[in-house]
Amino acid sequence: MRVLLDGTPLLGPRTGIGRYTAALAAELAALSDVDVRAVGFTARGHRELRSAVPPGVRAAGIPAPARALRAAWRRVPFPPVELLAGRGDVVHGTNFALPPSLRAGGVVTVHDLAFLDIPADAPDPGFAELVRRSAHRADVVCAPSEAVAAAVRERLRVPRERIAVTPLGVDPEWFTAEPPGPELRRLGLPDEYYVFIGASGPRKGLDVLLRAHGADLPPLVVAGPGAPTRARRVLRTGYLPEAELRSVVAGARALVLPSRDEGFGLPVLEALACGVPVVCSDLPALREVAGGLATFVPPGDPDALRAALREATGRAGSGDQSGRPGSPASSGSRTGGSGPSGTSESGAGTGRPSEKRGSGTSSPGGSPAHREPPGAGGMETGGPTENGPVHGDRTGASADSDGRAGSSGPGTGEGPDHRGRPGTSGTDRTGPGHSRPSATARSGTSAELPPGSAEDAAAARRAYAARFTWRRCAELTAAAYERAR
Numbered sequence: 001m002r003v004l005l006d007g008t009p010l011l012g013p014r015t016g017i018g019r020y021t022a023a024l025a026a027e028l029a030a031l032s033d034v035d036v037r038a039v040g041f042t043a044r045g046h047r048e049l050r051s052a053v054p055p056g057v058r059a060a061g062i063p064a065p066a067r068a069l070r071a072a073w074r075r076v077p078f079p080p081v082e083l084l085a086g087r088g089d090v091v092h093g094t095n096f097a098l099p100p101s102l103r104a105g106g107v108v109t110v111h112d113l114a115f116l117d118i119p120a121d122a123p124d125p126g127f128a129e130l131v132r133r134s135a136h137r138a139d140v141v142c143a144p145s146e147a148v149a150a151a152v153r154e155r156l157r158v159p160r161e162r163i164a165v166t167p168l169g170v171d172p173e174w175f176t177a178e179p180p181g182p183e184l185r186r187l188g189l190p191d192e193y194y195v196f197i198g199a200s201g202p203r204k205g206l207d208v209l210l211r212a213h214g215a216d217l218p219p220l221v222v223a224g225p226g227a228p229t230r231a232r233r234v235l236r237t238g239y240l241p242e243a244e245l246r247s248v249v250a251g252a253r254a255l256v257l258p259s260r261d262e263g264f265g266l267p268v269l270e271a272l273a274c275g276v277p278v279v280c281s282d283l284p285a286l287r288e289v290a291g292g293l294a295t296f297v298p299p300g301d302p303d304a305l306r307a308a309l310r311e312a313t314g315r316a317g318s319g320d321q322s323g324r325p326g327s328p329a330s331s332g333s334r335t336g337g338s339g340p341s342g343t344s345e346s347g348a349g350t351g352r353p354s355e356k357r358g359s360g361t362s363s364p365g366g367s368p369a370h371r372e373p374p375g376a377g378g379m380e381t382g383g384p385t386e387n388g389p390v391h392g393d394r395t396g397a398s399a400d401s402d403g404r405a406g407s408s409g410p411g412t413g414e415g416p417d418h419r420g421r422p423g424t425s426g427t428d429r430t431g432p433g434h435s436r437p438s439a440t441a442r443s444g445t446s447a448e449l450p451p452g453s454a455e456d457a458a459a460a461r462r463a464y465a466a467r468f469t470w471r472r473c474a475e476l477t478a479a480a481y482e483r484a485r
Contacts, residue, residue, distance in 0.1 A: 001033055005028075005091075020094065028474045082103070145289065148264075181247070194255075195223065195249055198224050203261050220233065259280070276461070279294065
C-alpha cells in the first residue's frame with residue numbers, strides 16, 4: 001500500500017506536529033506492507049525534505065506554494081495530490097488539511113478544534129473552513145483522543161464510524177532523560193523550578209500561570225517561542241533542542257500545563273515518562289492522557305492553580321515526597337487510570353527495570369521505528385481498537401507552539417498538542433471536548449491516597465507513560481488506511 005503522507009511539518013524546527021509526523025512516518029515505514037512517500041506541500045524549503053524524512057521514507061512531490069494550495073483547497077478539490085506527487089493508494093493529511101485526490105483514499109488527522117473557540121489559534125482566516133472540508137472529504141478522520149473524536153463528531157458533523165482514535169506515543173529517550181548538568185549552565189536554570197512548555201497565546205494558559213505564580217513559589221521556566229529572557233523569577237529559554245528540553249523537564253519540580261483547551265497534551269505524557277509530577281487543567285483531554293497521575297485544577301482559575309502549586313511546595317518542604325503533585329498519593333480527582341492498553345494502574349510501578357536514569361540518548365542498535373521504551377511490554381497486543389476508547393498537536397497557530405526547536409504548510413502554522421475523553425470521572429460535560437470541573441477539581445486540592453516513596457511515584461508515572469507507543473499509533477493509523485483505500 002503506497003501512502004502519500006503530508007511531510008510539510010517535517011520542515012523547519014520540529015514542533016509537536018512535526019514530531020508526530022516524523023515518529024508516525026518512521027513507524028509506518030517499519031511495517032512490511034506500507035510504502036511511505038512524504039510530500040512537502042510548499043515551495044519554500046522543499047529541497048530540505050529529502051534530508052528531513054526518517055529512514056525508510058522517500059520524499060516525493062514538486063514545489064508548490066502552501067498559501068495558494070490552501071486557498072484553492074478551501075474552495076474546490078483541485079489540484080489533486082496525484083498531480084503534485086504521483087499515484088498513491090491513500091493520501092494522509094497529517095496536519096488538519098487533506099489534499100484532494102482523484103482515486104486515492106483520504107485520511108486526515110484533526111489534532112484539536114481549539115481554533116473554533118479561539119480564532120487567534122488559526123493560522124489564517126479560512127483555516128476553519130479548510131478543516132471542515134477536509135474532514136468531510138476524508139474517508140477516515142484520525143483523532144488523537146476520544147475527546148477530540150467526540151468534538152469532531154459533534155462540531156464538524158462527521159459520523160463516528162468514520163473517526164479513528166490514534167493516541168500519540170512517547171519517544172523512548174524521555175524515559176532516560178537526566179536533569180540538567182554543566183552543559184546546560186548557559187541557560188541559567190535555578191536549582192528548583194516549575195516548567196511550562198508552550199506558546200504565550202490564550203489557549204495554553206500561560207497568562208493564568210503568570211498570575212498564579214508568586215514569590216513564595218519556586219521560579220518558573222518557560223520553554224517555547226520567543227527570545228530568551230529573565231524577569232521577575234521567570235526564565236524564558238526560547239525554543240530548545242529535543243535533548244535539552246528533555247533534560248529541563250526531567251529536572252523540574254513539576255510540569256505545569258494550565259491550558260484552556262487540549263486535544264492530547266503530549267507534554268503531560270512526556271513529563272510522566274521522566275517521572276516528573278504534573279499540575280494541569282481539568283480538561284477531558286488531559287484527564288484522558290494523564291490517567292489519574294496528575295493534579296487537576298479548573299482552567300482559567302489562577303487562585304486554584306496557585307493553591308495547587310503552594311500545596312506541592314509545602315509537601316516537598318515537609319518531607320512528604322509521596323504527595324508531590326502528579327504522584328498516586330496526590331492526584332486531584334483521580335480518573336481510574338486506564339492507559340492505551342485499557343489495563344488497570346495497579347502494578348504500574350513494575351514497568352521500569354530500574355529507577356537509575358540513563359544517559360538520555362537512544363539505546364544502541366535499532367532505528368526509532370524499532371525502539372520501545374522500558375516497560376512497554378504489552379503494548380503491541382493490548383492497545384485500543386481503532387474506534388474504541390483509549391486509556392493526540394497541531395502545526396496550526398496554536399497546536400504545537402511548544403518548547404521544541406514549527407514549520408508551516410497547508411493547514412499548518414505553528415501550534416501545540418492535545419487529548420481528552422469526554423465524560424471522564426470528576427468532570428461534567430459542557431460541550432464537545434470541554435468540561436466543567438467538579439467540586440473536587442475546583443478546589444485545587446488532592447485526594448490523599450496511601451503514601452509511598454518518591455521513587456515509587458516516579459516509577460508509576462513512567463510505567464503508565466510507557467503504554468503509549470508510536471508503534472501502536474502507526475498500527476492504528478495503518479488500520480485507518482485500510483478502511484480508506
